[in-house]
Amino acid sequence: MFELICNVLLFVALGYTYFTHVLEAKVPKSYLKNPNVLHPSVWPKVIIILLLICIAVNIYKIIKKNKGNPEFTFSAFAKNSVAFFKSKMFIGMVVLVIASLVLEPLGFVVTAALIMFCYGMLLGEKKWWRLAIISVVLGIALHIVFSGLLNVNLPRGTVDFLRSFSLFLENLI
Amino acid sequence: MSLGEMFVSGLSAVWGGGTMFLMVIVAIILGTIFGALPGVSATMAVALGLTFTYTMGPVPAIVFLTAIYCSSITGGSITAILFKIPGVPSSAPTTFDGYPMAQRGEAGKALGVALLASAIGGLFSALVMFLLSAPLSRAALAFSNGDMFAITFLGLSILVVLDTKHMLTTIISGLLGLLLACIGQDPMAGVARLTFGQNSLLSGMEMIPVLIGLFAVTEVLKQTNTKKRLSAEDGVGNKGKVNTKMPTVKELLSIKWTLLRCSVVGCVVGILPGAGATIASFMCYTMENKLSKYPEKFGTGIIDGIAASEAANNAATGGAMVPLLCLGIPGGNAAAVMASALALKGVQMGPRLLNVQPEFLSATFITMIITNIVMVIVAIGIAKVFAQILAIPYYYLGPIILLLATIGSFSEGNFVGVTVMVLAGILGIVVKYMHLNSAAIVLGLVLGGMCEKYFSQAFQKAHIVSAEMGAGDYVSKVFGALFGTPIGAVVMTACILLLLSPIYMPLIKKARAKKA
Numbered sequence: 094m095f096e097l098i099c100n101v102l103l104f105v106a107l108g109y110t111y112f113t114h115v116l117e118a119k120v121p122k123s124y125l126k127n128p129n130v131l132h133p134s135v136w137p138k139v140i141i142i143l144l145l146i147c148i149a150v151n152i153y154k155i156i157k158k159n160k161g162n163p164e165f166t167f168s169a170f171a172k173n174s175v176a177f178f179k180s181k182m183f184i185g186m187v188v189l190v191i192a193s194l195v196l197e198p199l200g201f202v203v204t205a206a207l208i209m210f211c212y213g214m215l216l217g218e219k220k221w222w223r224l225a226i227i228s229v230v231l232g233i234a235l236h237i238v239f240s241g242l243l244n245v246n247l248p249r250g251t252v253d254f255l256r257s258f259s260l261f262l263e264n265l266i
Numbered sequence: 267m268s269l270g271e272m273f274v275s276g277l278s279a280v281w282g283g284g285t286m287f288l289m290v291i292v293a294i295i296l297g298t299i300f301g302a303l304p305g306v307s308a309t310m311a312v313a314l315g316l317t318f319t320y321t322m323g324p325v326p327a328i329v330f331l332t333a334i335y336c337s338s339i340t341g342g343s344i345t346a347i348l349f350k351i352p353g354v355p356s357s358a359p360t361t362f363d364g365y366p367m368a369q370r371g372e373a374g375k376a377l378g379v380a381l382l383a384s385a386i387g388g389l390f391s392a393l394v395m396f397l398l399s400a401p402l403s404r405a406a407l408a409f410s411n412g413d414m415f416a417i418t419f420l421g422l423s424i425l426v427v428l429d430t431k432h433m434l435t436t437i438i439s440g441l442l443g444l445l446l447a448c449i450g451q452d453p454m455a456g457v458a459r460l461t462f463g464q465n466s467l468l469s470g471m472e473m474i475p476v477l478i479g480l481f482a483v484t485e486v487l488k489q490t491n492t493k494k495r496l497s498a499e500d501g502v503g504n505k506g507k508v509n510t511k512m513p514t515v516k517e518l519l520s521i522k523w524t525l526l527r528c529s530v531v532g533c534v535v536g537i538l539p540g541a542g543a544t545i546a547s548f549m550c551y552t553m554e555n556k557l558s559k560y561p562e563k564f565g566t567g568i569i570d571g572i573a574a575s576e577a578a579n580n581a582a583t584g585g586a587m588v589p590l591l592c593l594g595i596p597g598g599n600a601a602a603v604m605a606s607a608l609a610l611k612g613v614q615m616g617p618r619l620l621n622v623q624p625e626f627l628s629a630t631f632i633t634m635i636i637t638n639i640v641m642v643i644v645a646i647g648i649a650k651v652f653a654q655i656l657a658i659p660y661y662y663l664g665p666i667i668l669l670l671a672t673i674g675s676f677s678e679g680n681f682v683g684v685t686v687m688v689l690a691g692i693l694g695i696v697v698k699y700m701h702l703n704s705a706a707i708v709l710g711l712v713l714g715g716m717c718e719k720y721f722s723q724a725f726q727k728a729h730i731v732s733a734e735m736g737a738g739d740y741v742s743k744v745f746g747a748l749f750g751t752p753i754g755a756v757v758m759t760a761c762i763l764l765l766l767s768p769i770y771m772p773l774i775k776k777a778r779a780k781k782a
Contacts, residue, residue, distance in 0.1 A: 096699060100700065110460065118458050119457075129726045129730060130722070130726060131454065131725045131726070133452035133454065136448060136718045136721070137459055137460060140444050140448065144438065147434060148438060150434060151434055180491060181490045181491055182490045185487050189483065189668070189691065189692075192688075193681075193685045196684055197681050201673075205669050205672070208668055208672070212661075212665040212668060213661045213662065213665050215490060215661075216660055216664050218659070218661040231669070243320070243321055244321045245320050245321060246679045
């Protein structure tokens with residue numbers, strides 16, 4: 094059912110995109126005057142049309158394949174959805190989304206330690222204190238190695254003391 | 267530049283005052299370890315290796331990534347033989363004979379054959395790449411835009427046929443990749459497309475975060491739900507320690523034709539855009555099984571099976587570099603990551619590159635030679651201590667992969683990159699549940715820009731030609747763009763036949779079944 098819903102959503106989204114968002118600005122008149130050139134909307138529109146056809150066929154195939162399947166119902170889908178939202182994978186996704194949001198204000202060192210700790214716990218580490226120490230040490234070590242040694246640009250954070258701490262680490266080498 | 271001069275220039279690029287050579291050794295060690303770790307594919311290894319290349323020049327970057335790529339393919343055989351779990355997908359056929367040998371207490375011998383076969387396949391393909399790339403890129407200079415479009419499109423078409431069980435979803439995946447590549451400004455008029463009002467999308471979809479997300483983050487997310495993870499105690503042998511034994515001359519002579527055939531086939535498969543090491547190893551294993559005098563022994567633990575799989579998958583690495591270096595078309599996912607890394611450094615891959623900067627070819631060649639020799643020694647060492655490496659629990663390894671992925675995505679100095687990486691990782695999970703093909707999405711994304719640019723230019727030329735001939739309608743222009751030259755016409759016909767195969771192949775099969 095999830096596959097079917099995703100395909101239907103994709104079909105609707107592509108249809109909406111076709112009519113509203115293929116071109117986000119007007120094509121310059123000077124460009125349109127040239128009869129030799131391909132209109133900028135042609136390529137994406139052709140791809141969307143082909144996609145719509147293929148997805149429609151795929152939807153038909155999914156329905157045909159699952160006819161009579163007791164799992165292919167909305168109630169079964171709702172049950173599976175609840176299980177998914179309780180799964181470790183979903184929590185992992187939430188951890189990553191949060192990490193991507195706090196990266197700018199907190200900087201790499203803190204975010205790295207957070208990812209390491211939260212994901213480590215999620216994956217089954219029982220000794221939280223050991224994981225916490227490793228997370229902090231690894232966050233600092235990676236910042237020193239990549240920013241200090243390899244000159245890779247890493248976020249320092251917008252919070253004053255965290256920024257100063259990152260700068261201090263970078264100047265260690 | 268003569269072949270001798272190219273050889274010398276390659277040596278100097280890889281030596282790089284000693285520092286670069288050290289980096290190559292580091293890359294080989296990293297690649298072999300990444301490859302040996304189950305759940306870290308060769309593409310993921312290359313994507314994670316990107317993190318180390320941001321401050322390197324373009325040539326050192328490709329040298330570093332090539333070393334990781336080749337060694338990770340070989341590293342995959344270690345866990346395939348000792349644990350029956352291929353470190354990389356292309357080592358899957360190695361498990362068929364490698365694991366039974368390990369169970370019989372011949373793990374060291376199996377590893378020795380795997381390493382030697384990998385080295386032979388890799389060296390052979392490096393030589394083929396070196397000899398083939400320069401003339402092919404010179405020939406490619408004469409290709410028209412229509413020809414280039416057809417060749418680029420061939421990569422996507424081949425992918426459809428290779429995944430015979432899910433042809434429709436593979437087509438959808440490829441098209442989605444092509445559509446994602448349209449995001450941003452169009453290559454001819456510079457008009458914003460599919461940006462949904464987001465200025466950050468004006469410069470197009472950020473390739474590297476998408477690749478890292480799809481290959482690294484998705485894999486870690488998948489592992490989050492896995493209950494049983496690998497532990498060192500699962501290994502066979504003496505408390506996880508294995509002493510690699512190289513095959514005797516007699517044994518080596520008994521598999522000489524297997525090594526040669528699989529090196530050739532693996533290299534050819536690698537050259538085909540879209541196909542790669544995994545297809546090469548499966549294809550060669552099946553081929554050797556059919557050609558063998560004792561096919562019943564395949565799968566019971568014989569060195570022929572290991573040699574076939576390992577020679578083929580490593581030969582495919584050199585093959586995959588040929589279309590990348592000559593035409594700018596990546597032969598597979600790992601090559602696509604390398605292409606993105608070079609694009610980030612402002613290097614325009616394509617036929618002109620090797621003529622203007624032949625050091626890209628010579629450096630890649632020398633790297634492959636060095637890697638294929640050094641990795642044997644490194645892998646022997648790693649096999650000795652593999653228990654310690656695999657003793658790293660996944661609750662440490664998984665988050666470390668995520669941290670390296672975050673660094674890799676942010677290294678462009680853009681927070682959007684990290685967001686894109688996370689979204690691509692989640693998208694990878696959706697793609698899995700929708701039975702779509704992430705390799706096809708990536709190939710579409712990487713080739714999409716090129717496809718459109720070449721098609722637009724071919725269309726422009728076809729318009730001028732058709733106007734001269736007095737046929738100015740739209741269809742004739744499109745037809746002219748696609749079939750205007752002999753090469754373009756042949757390749758496009760092949761593409762159409764491949765794409766229509768899901769329709770006519772079942773009909774042919776039905777007709778044959780009726781006859782039978």
